[in-house]
Amino acid sequence: MSGGLAIAVRVSRIDTVAANIKRFRLVRHDGEPLPVFSAGAHVIVSMDDDGHRRRNPYSLMSAPHDTSGYDISVLRVAESRGGSAFLHEKLREGDALTISHPVNLFHADKRGRKHILLAGGIGITPFLAMMAEFDRANVAFELHYAMRSREHGAYWQELVERYGAHRVKRYFSAENDVLPVASLLHNQPLGTHAYVCGPDRMTDFVLRTARECGWPKSNVHSERFLAPISGKAFDAELLRSGIVVRVGDHESILEAVEAAGIDAPYMCRGGACGQCETAVVACNGVLAHHDVYLSEEEKASGRKVMICVSRFDGTKLSLDL
């Protein structure tokens, strides 16, 4: 599960929606509909930045039932590793990108009787899809949306218009207007679920406050992205085959071995079944075990590796393959 199935898309439209925030509409390259998704889902966007491959996760913000295209919004981050800078400055309408299938690690609890959404800045994006879904299903929700200023905040005017001021509350820190997390969480009916997406400090504060207010853990949700299993490229020596394969930064050892024409055993390709367990003969560096198969002791011993998901960082890795 190193990459997920890729979908070739084209950027059909780029809009500037607030200071430092652009919205990108992605449509399938072959003109077919995209998969329906569930609100809260994200995709991994792969970009080719002058031969440098960048992969960033972005929440899908368009209505989940709209299969004609996906919308994402991207904040230009000052200390960007390059992804948001590339999307803001280099990407043009008509350009090609590759995206993964949607993955959802931030889904609404469908049993909830009421949903409170707490957004900070660009953290609004997954909630745009969620609100479309709640509204369509006639489910009670409230959005509490904190922004730096009127200019820096995206979509707040249209959200107030669409869902009404009783369901959309906005807070601008430039106007000393602070989101009242504690009073909000203190007095909610049973069966309410709260969701937070924003800067880490905000997320931590909401989770802590909810705990202090006695909320059950299962009713408080924060956004998580799938961490793509990737890292620096490295070489793996295959002793039995007598060759060295280069494992790319987003490739698994298994994929590199297969590309070299060597038949290695595998089954689930997700680090669970144990089929691709491979003996490590020499390891000068650190193995990054991403599987759920090996025990902690086996991982610590450094003598085995599950080549479908795990990686290596160091100078020499020799495998019994």
Add this chain to the structure above:
Amino acid sequence: MAIVFRQETFRDDFTYRNSPGNIRRFPFPFDRDEYMYSVNMEPHVRGQAGTVYESLIDVDEHYVAEMQDRALVLKEDPLRYQALPHMMAAQWDTLELLMEEQAAGYPEHFTLIRNGDRWRWINRPLGIDDTFTFGDRSTLPYDPFEYITRQAQGDFCIVDQRDGNLWMDAGMVTTQADWSLDFDIGMNFMEWHGPVPLAHQIGVFDRALKFLLNLQLGKPTRRFNWTMTINPRLDTSPENYHKWGPDRTTVTPDNVGEKVHLRVELQSLWRLPRSNAILFVIRCYLISMNELVTVPKWARRLHRVLKTLPPELVDYKGLTRYRDNTIAWLSKHDDGAPTSPGIFPD
């Protein structure tokens, strides 16, 4: 090529049989001469023609008869179908998936015409031609999940994902190996697997759960499970134990070939798009010992698997009373020759 659907029964006179062509495509689950639990999951991708992997939702010659048997079970016991209220999006996801896969795999038998939310579904083997509004429950004669699983072979469970676990929150279960949806509904993954021996201790369920929580859209996965059943009976439920339990005492050295059946479940698991739930398809295949030994490799291998099966599994799978008779009968078909790797006939 159009499938010729058999007229047959899974109860009373038990006229169920596999045609010679269907025997060759039987999903024999053992890839070696002994068996133990493992996380035996692999990507669910299309395979060769003439195997059950030809389409991702397999339809075979037993389709019409199985759907008739399901209707009988539901008539006697409507609780074999249940769906909790928060599962409606997952119900529509399932209807879409099963219609699309059946229409794609068997265009001569099934047609789906989508015109926005207005859908027309034609099921020729069952004589159904319905037009309905996708997403509008009132335009179908049943819940969407019940509607489509009355028209698809296999049992179906939809599990909701939350709190780092999977919850059995909807199901259509009429062809089960001795478990009850009515008992398990609302349980989580560890709870409904509670009775399985040995596998918990070797960590199979911890790994399988972690794997499934990461299951991705567009990348379904599959595994086999198996047991044995006396007479070709689909509905071996706890609710009806009084009907099928005593069958296990009727096996004699002379009737093993016709009475004893290998029962294989081809389980496929699919992430659903709208609901983020997982559809769990448990497709049951039955083959009598007489039919099975027409493939010499399978005869040799099943004999060896049964001989070496751990006693806990013999008991859990309910084989205790007839295992010895079956091994003795199969031994006549095992000359000790080595078997080739893999599950397919030589």
